[in-house]
Amino acid sequence: MLLSIRSLTKVFPGTRALDDVDLDIAAGEVHALLGENGAGKSTLIKCLTGAYRRDAGTITLEGAAIDPRSTREAQELGIGTVYQEVNLLPNLTVAQNLMFGREPRRFGMIDPRATRVQARETLARYGLTIDVDRDLGSFSVAIQQIVAIARAVEISGKVLILDEPTASLDAAEVAMVFDVVRSLRDRGMGIVFVSHFLDQVFDLTDRVTILRNGRKIVTTPTKGLSRMTLVEHMLGRALDEATHAPAGAAASAPEPVLYFDGTGRAGAIAPFDLSIGAGEVVGLAGLLGSGRTETAELLFGVRPLQTGSARDTQGPLDLRSPRAAIRAGFGFAPEDRKTDGIVADLTIRENIILGLQARRGWARPMPRAQQNRLADDYIRRLDIRTSGREQPIGQLSGGNQQKAVLARWLAMNPRFLILDEPTRGIDVGAHAEILRLIAELTRQGMAVLIISSEIDEMVAVADRVIVLRDRAHVAELTGDQVSGDAIMRAIAEGDLPGGVAA
Template identity: 45%
Template sequence: MLLSMTGINKSFGDVRVLTDASLAVEPGETMALIGQNGAGKSTLIKILTGAYAHDTGRIEFQGKEVRFGSTAESQAGGIATIYQEINLAPNRTVAENIFLGREPRRFGLVDRARMQADAATVLRRFKLDIDVNRPLQDFEAATRQMVAIARGVTQNARLLILDEPTSSLDEREVAVLFETIRTLKADGVAAIFISHRLDELFAICDRVTIMRDGRTVAVSPMKDISKVELVRTMLGKELAAFTAKKRAHGDNEGAALVGVENLGAGVRVRDVSFNIGRGEIAGLAGLLGAGRTETARLIYAADRKERGTVKVDGRESNYIAPADAIADGMGFVSEDRKIEGIVPEMSVRENMTLAILPKLQKAGIIDKAAQRAIVEKYIAALGIKCSSPEQPIRELSGGNQQKVLLARWLCMNPRLLIVDEPTRGIDVGAKAEILKLLRSLADEGLSVLMISSELEELIAAADHVTVLSDGLSVRRLASEEITEANLLSAMAHQEVPA
């Protein structure tokens, strides 16, 4: 066994992020590591590479127990990580990037001739014949990936960690990368392959490790697991009995508030179409990387669409920026609350009422009583746990931070609320309460676009669901069709490549 991680536990404060997690890789094996956002993949890898220290558990690498204290130690120990965003110096030459910090020297000076010759030699192993004296930025993404891998190989890496390595590559470039992985495999170099593209996992990986909620829930040879079973295991089934009641009269397509037609931008959103009726919850489903969040951002004008139309009240929206969408009655609870949601230094009160401040002002002075009433209302309604409205939001748990963000938009009384993973990091009881709240708001006329990885949430609350796969809307499920079997089938609709 090349790598063995067993009984790995990790907490940040009171939040447990890994519970008895495990990962094992054989020499020359390509191991897929998959799971939805928050499953624990990144934390496990950061522990392996020395970015985090684990609380308990054991890590063995090349037959010895290890506990790397930094990423530099793990690199020196034989582990190289190639991230989605290549962490190299674009202005330096290819050769300089491969040997950065380890340049061969002669008489105390960098031996550039040897460095260039060695760089060319290692790249030819991967069938890459390029001018290693040119700046890295001159080359396409696939070549930069190869340079990053070559850097790891020259460090005598026995294990490569490839984190979403194909996200910015086209089909030809993916083929080059896979051929490189196979070349290294023949030399006994193993790889941990992290990707949301299931077809690629079946094409290149020997086994798969599936994580969910900080635990390793399954390990299987790729040949022994179907795509549907893989999806089912990754998503899990843990929410049993939501009681959010759907619309008695079904879909409301005839009174669409928002119509999305052939929407596209780049490779993440290729062709998406669906409607959001007035006073209904429209679900958007799909695996990580299917294009759910990217679609919502296009509707909200957080990103610029390249193709298709977004119609509001039957007219093309033509929003230029999110401010236009907000002015037109849209709210967006982002999945990434740390980057796009909270202002960490501000209080719960300030964060919750940030978007509504103009409405709370009279002659330039904030109506403190009205502000306080709104904050107290939503703290109670959502069960936000805080010592007081003045507590800095950074001190709250992730789930409570998410509740504050939900309240921020609800207090604006929007007509469309986009909620991206609205219950992530929230306990099961609070999840049910939030779904009930969204349902009651929809019954009062609010339109909701709900993006969720939790199948039970969609089954319980959505009036209809559009399933996305690889940037395409592949199936629309009406209320009576929203079942676990139908959702899983739609999400895994593509055939596994031979």
């Protein structure tokens, strides 16, 4: 084995990010590393590249035990990494980027001609003939990515880690990068490939290792592996323990009040149609990176629409910015509460009235008595556990922060609320309360779009589930079709018999 990892363990306060993980990378193979959020992929990679120090376990490279303390040391040992965001400098030329730190010199000065020649020769080996004197930033991301790969291989040359290298590439560009990766494999390098795109995993890789909750679930050859098994392993849910769908009251779909026709954005999500009725809960299911959050951001104006339009029963809606979306009566509780949802240093009261105050305009501050009444009201109704409305929100637990974010939107009384992973990182009790709250809201006629990685949760709350895969809406499940099995199957296969392709 080129690279062997044995019982690798990494502990963070409160969690075991990696628990006794074994992994072998052979020379001349592309090895996929898969897992959902929090599975331990990035921790594993950071242990390999020296960004983290492991707590236990061994790593051997070509038979010798290694313990990289920094990215640089890992590079010198032979482990190079290419990230999703190109980690080269767009303001330097291609040649400068490629040769940085290894420039040929004459009389102590960099020899630009020799640098250029060497850069050209290096890139030629990757099938790239470009003007190496141009700024790297003026080339497409695919070419930048290949230059990054070339640099990593030239410096390190044994193991190459590709951390979602294709996330911002189109199909032709992906093919271009894959050709390079294949030729490196044929040269005998060991390549670790991390991606959320299952098609790419099947297309490129020889073996697959799946992590879940910091543990290794399985390592298996890609050939002969079914999508179903793969998804089962990733989500940690065997198919037949079907939880029956309590599809509830809305068995017959309500009349739609909002329509999104052909909305999409290149590189984010393929155009899709969606309509949603008053009091309806629509779920978006799919693996991480399948386009769920992108869909939500598109609907809320965080990313402008490139194609399609939105309308309600009155006429077209303007969704050019979150402000416009809020004016249209939309609300959005984003996935990353800490950075996008709350203002940590402000009090609970201030966080709750934030949206309402913004709508009033800053020239007309809301009377303090009204603020207090509103805050106290929501603290009681949503059962936010706090020492009082003046406590900084950053001190609350995750579940209570989430409730405060919900309170902010409820205070504004939106007609359409988008919830991106509303129950992530929340303890079981608060989890149930939030689900109960969602049910209550829809009874009052609010339309809700919910994104969740937890299939059981999806089955419990959603009247209708849209399944996403590889940045496109691939299936829609309604009424009795909403079941854990069906969702899983749709995530894996897409075209479900009976499912309506969107």
